[in-house]
Amino acid sequence: MSSAVESRPLQAAATAPLLAAEPPSWLAQVRLLTSRVAVEAFRNPVLILNLLLALLFLVVYDGTVGGVPLLVSFANGNYYNFILPAAILAASVGGGAAGLLLVADIRSGYLRRQLTMPIHRSALVTSLMLTSACQVVLQATVVILFGIALGADPATGLAGILCVLGLAFIWGLGFAAYSVAVAVITRDVQMTSAANLIFIPLIFLSPLLVPYEYLKPWLQTAADFNPARYVTEGMRSLLIDGWDGHMLVDALAASLAFCLVMGIAAVTAIRFRSLGADE
Amino acid sequence: MATIELEEISKIYSRGVSSIAALSGLSLSVKAGEALALLGANGAGKSTAVRILSTLSKPNSGSARIAGFDAVSEAPQVRARIGVALQETGIYPAGRVRQVLRHQGRLFGLDRPAAARRGDEIIELAGLAKVANQRVQRLSGGTRRRLDLGLALLHRPPVLLLDEPTSSLDPFSRHDFWRELGRLRDEGTCILFASQSLEETEHLADRVVLMAEGTIWRDDISVAAVRDIWAGNVVGS
Numbered sequence: 001m002s003s004a005v006e007s008r009p010l011q012a013a014a015t016a017p018l019l020a021a022e023p024p025s026w027l028a029q030v031r032l033l034t035s036r037v038a039v040e041a042f043r044n045p046v047l048i049l050n051l052l053l054a055l056l057f058l059v060v061y062d063g064t065v066g067g068v069p070l071l072v073s074f075a076n077g078n079y080y081n082f083i084l085p086a087a088i089l090a091a092s093v094g095g096g097a098a099g100l101l102l103v104a105d106i107r108s109g110y111l112r113r114q115l116t117m118p119i120h121r122s123a124l125v126t127s128l129m130l131t132s133a134c135q136v137v138l139q140a141t142v143v144i145l146f147g148i149a150l151g152a153d154p155a156t157g158l159a160g161i162l163c164v165l166g167l168a169f170i171w172g173l174g175f176a177a178y179s180v181a182v183a184v185i186t187r188d189v190q191m192t193s194a195a196n197l198i199f200i201p202l203i204f205l206s207p208l209l210v211p212y213e214y215l216k217p218w219l220q221t222a223a224d225f226n227p228a229r230y231v232t233e234g235m236r237s238l239l240i241d242g243w244d245g246h247m248l249v250d251a252l253a254a255s256l257a258f259c260l261v262m263g264i265a266a267v268t269a270i271r272f273r274s275l276g277a278d279e
Numbered sequence: 280m281a282t283i284e285l286e287e288i289s290k291i292y293s294r295g296v297s298s299i300a301a302l303s304g305l306s307l308s309v310k311a312g313e314a315l316a317l318l319g320a321n322g323a324g325k326s327t328a329v330r331i332l333s334t335l336s337k338p339n340s341g342s343a344r345i346a347g348f349d350a351v352s353e354a355p356q357v358r359a360r361i362g363v364a365l366q367e368t369g370i371y372p373a374g375r376v377r378q379v380l381r382h383q384g385r386l387f388g389l390d391r392p393a394a395a396r397r398g399d400e401i402i403e404l405a406g407l408a409k410v411a412n413q414r415v416q417r418l419s420g421g422t423r424r425r426l427d428l429g430l431a432l433l434h435r436p437p438v439l440l441l442d443e444p445t446s447s448l449d450p451f452s453r454h455d456f457w458r459e460l461g462r463l464r465d466e467g468t469c470i471l472f473a474s475q476s477l478e479e480t481e482h483l484a485d486r487v488v489l490m491a492e493g494t495i496w497r498d499d500i501s502v503a504a505v506r507d508i509w510a511g512n513v514v515g516s
Contacts (some may be wrong), residue, residue, distance in 0.1 A: 022388050023359055023386075023387060023388045024385070024386065024388050029386065032382065032385050032386055033386075034375070036371070036382055039373075039375050040371070043373070051330060100394075104371075104372075105371065108369065108370065108371055108372050109367050109368055109369030109370070110369050110370060110371040112335060112365065112368030112369050113370070113430070114365070115334070115371075116333045116334060116358055117331065117333060117358055117383075117387065118358040118359040118386075118387070118388075119354050119358075119386060119387055155326040221460070261291075
């Protein structure tokens with residue numbers, strides 16, 4: 001492109017001051033930022049790979065332990081109902097896309113530009129979390145549909161499935177925040193990806209494959225402190241037993257607490273980075 | 280009242296047990312309608328000063344104010360009033376030029392039609408019409424730089440903070456931007472820029488400050504004098 005060709009009297013571009021009186025509200029910022037991030041996230045083929053991974057988990061779990069009579073008995077005769085939460089939580093690793101999107105913004109210098117603009121740090125984090133949580137819900141939806149096609153029959157029907165997706169959304173928000181915090185601290189694609197994968201064994205420190213009562217004592221203790229336990233059991237109760245208010249409240253409280261702690265960690269990390277840590 | 284005020288700013292970078300003083304008691308002020316050039320050798324502290332004013336970095340001591348707002352405690356107010364273009368461009372690569380400009384306009388509070396209109400003005404201004412629908416990742420370094428400078432001007436900030444603003448531009452674009460920046464300065468915009476280019480400084484600056492070792496070595500020095508000093512390698516060492 002020749003700028004000589006396009007060079008023209010620049011005064012034409014000058015008019016009265018256009019500075020907006022106020023920056024947009026926090027909600028408007030989140031909406032604008034999310035619209036940008038979502039386009040990038042959903043164009044990324046990693047989304048498909050994460051989904052395939054989750055579907056593979058589902059098939060492999062069923063193929064390896066789905067024939068064990070004891071386990072099938074926990075699931076009222078249908079092991080897919082029992083194992084669907086495991087596949088959904090495995091799919092939630094897709095929420096780690098938030099951190100990778102942030103690393104891309106750090107590398108392109110766009111985060112630095114955003115940090116010089118009147119944008120709330122929490123709006124930046126929230127937009128990444130929302131996008132990734134929506135990704136997790138999309139993946140969970142496909143996993144559930146796949147599970148139903150294979151024979152799962154959720155006890156609470158469509159309403160229960162929507163509750164499961166709601167829990168997946170909140171869990172996805174928390175995982176996305178965790179990934180953002182790691183990305184801000186490490187600013188490295190490989191470290192952020194690795195941190196996302198580390199999350200998988202942590203999820204398994206819970207009654208993901210067998211009921212809580214059958215875990216070894218040390219694993220039971222670990223599971224007690226692992227929010228994944230309560231989310232798994234909440235989802236499982238919806239899919240196998242029907243409506244259980246106690247289980248649902250525990251699942252909701254655990255996923256919200258996880259989301260809150262990770263969200264605070266992410267906002268703190270990004271605040272620290274913007275004032276002094278990026279030098 | 281000065282639009283930009285730095286008072287006794289010190290900044291120390293720590294790396295393990297070692298630390299480097301990037302700024303040591305830097306004080307300066309720039310008025311509305313004035314363009315100040317910070318010149319100096321690499322490591323003199325020019326970019327650090329720009330980063331502190333841009334709210335990207337926090338001083339260890341001293342105060343930095345823009346339009347009366349403190350760059351640390353009132354950073355949001357400062358950010359609404361500054362246009363920033365740093366040494367490295369900061370644009371998301373997957374976006375298209377027009378889309379990137381409109382998106383930034385919206386983030387500064389312009390409504391949709393105003394953001395579209397202003398985006399188109401910047402496309403004209405920066406000579407980006409032919410690439411307006413291209414993705415940023417496909418642009419050449421110089422074109423990307425023009426877009427970056429356009430983004431800094433988009434919301435008509437009363438203060439422009441630029442670091443090596445036109446270093447990677449071709450001569451035509453460079454002159455276009457110098458002319459535009461000069462016009463903005465004449466309309467009252469306060470400009471502070473760090474530079475290594477005496478040509479750029481000659482075209483843009485009303486006042487030249489020569490920095491060394493994190494502080495002002497010579498204030499209100501002529502470009503000719505800087506050229507003489509640099510030729511004698513006085514500061515570079």
